[in-house]
Amino acid sequence: MAAAGFSRIALGVEYKGSRYRGWQRQASGVLTVQETLENALSKVADAPVSLLCAGRTDAGVHACGQVVHFDTQAVRSMKAWVMGANINLPHDVSVSWAREMPAHFHARFKAIARRYRYVIYNDQIRPAHLGEEITWNHRPLNVAHMAEAAAHLVGTHDFSAFRAGQCQAKSPVKQVHHLRVSQHGKMIVLDIRANAFLHHMVRNIAGVLMTIGAGEREPQWAREVLESRIRRTGGVTAHPFGLYLVQVEYRDEFELPQRYIGPHFLTGFDLPE
Structure with a gap:
């Protein structure tokens, strides 16, 4: 549950995993998606941001439907979270949407x-x-x-x-x-x-x-x-x-945005949704 005075924000995230040692931040200081995204969001929040994700991907693995969440006291519009993060992110990580969530939402444990x-x-x-x-x-x-x-x-x-x-x-x-x-x-x-x-x-x-x-x-x-x-x-x-x-699914109560099923270079193919 989000603590009193904090908002819980969910994000849709996509990334090319080729140069990262996976999603999860590591003590060794190697490059990871989590640390890269947390650093960008911390600049938007003007405070440290700690992320939890729906699925921890390995080194070299990509995502076009990753879902993460974080708790923050910063007051920002959803557009500001998306645009602010993307301005501070490298070319191979992108935030596609943001949504304020109820306090009981959890990117990993509420995924079905x-x-x-x-x-x-x-x-x-x-x-x-x-x-x-x-x-x-x-x-x-x-x-x-x-x-x-x-x-x-x-x-x-x-x-x-x-x-x-x-x-x-x-x-x-x-x-x-x-x-x-x-x-x-x-x-x-x-x-x-x-x-x-x-x-x-x-x-x-x-x-x-x-x-x-x-x-x-x-x-x-x-x-x-x-x-x-x-x-x-x-x-x-x-x-x-x-x-x-490519996709993480949740119950309808959370009303998360629905995007096409990736990756991008397959969107013109006749693939079942």
């Missing part, structure tokens, strides 16, 4: 679903553009086999086999609402929505699906990995550059 997209550029030649915003795979990938494999992972399961060793989640059981695989020219997009995610869960799923798409394993292998509950069964963790946090 999160959604990621993992973007693969599938071509023999490495692309000169978007190099840090997509994952390049030179092997021809069978999208139909990837989609068949993805179906095994939809539903409520123990995702221990897709969980990083340093994951701090209390339970490996998560509910995947959908896991779609679609192709758009040379782009293959994995779109996954769940109630919550384990550390490296999406990247480990992407690694399994690309292995299957390359013909190294049959689609049934995705279920075998899942049922093993052993991380090493699933092979390598996919690269972070293709991963985007």
Whole structure:
């Protein structure tokens, strides 16, 4: 709950994670998204600002639908929070909206679903553009086999086999609402929505699906990995550059702004909302 005399402000945030060591501020002083955004907002508030986010992204991972909140005694218009933050932010972090929230809102604990997209550029030649915003795979990938494999992972399961060793989640059981695989020219997009995610869960799923798409394993292998509950069964963790946090969902009572589902370079594609 926000303390007496404080307002609770929620922000929509997007960022290119390539040069950051993830979302979370670190004691070592390395560059993080949290510290960068807190520094910008502190200038607007003329006082220190401390942020809490909906989902802590890893080093190199991007976001176009991150939600954060902070408590402040500063009185500013919502436009001032957005424009003031953006004036003080570097080119690869942007605030898209601001909204004053009830005191019981919490960016992380009130979220009811999160959604990621993992973007693969599938071509023999490495692309000169978007190099840090997509994952390049030179092997021809069978999208139909990837989609068949993805179906095994939809539903409520123990995702221990897709969980990083340093994951701090209390339970490996998560509910995947959908896991779609679609192709758009040379782009293959994995779109996954769940109630919550384990550390490296999406990247480990992407690694399994690309292995299957390359013909190294049959689609049934995705279920075998899942049922093993052993991380090493699933092979390598996919690269972070293709991963985007695209949406965080909350109950209607909070009336948060709804934007298109990113990333930006996919907005012209026929992707389901």
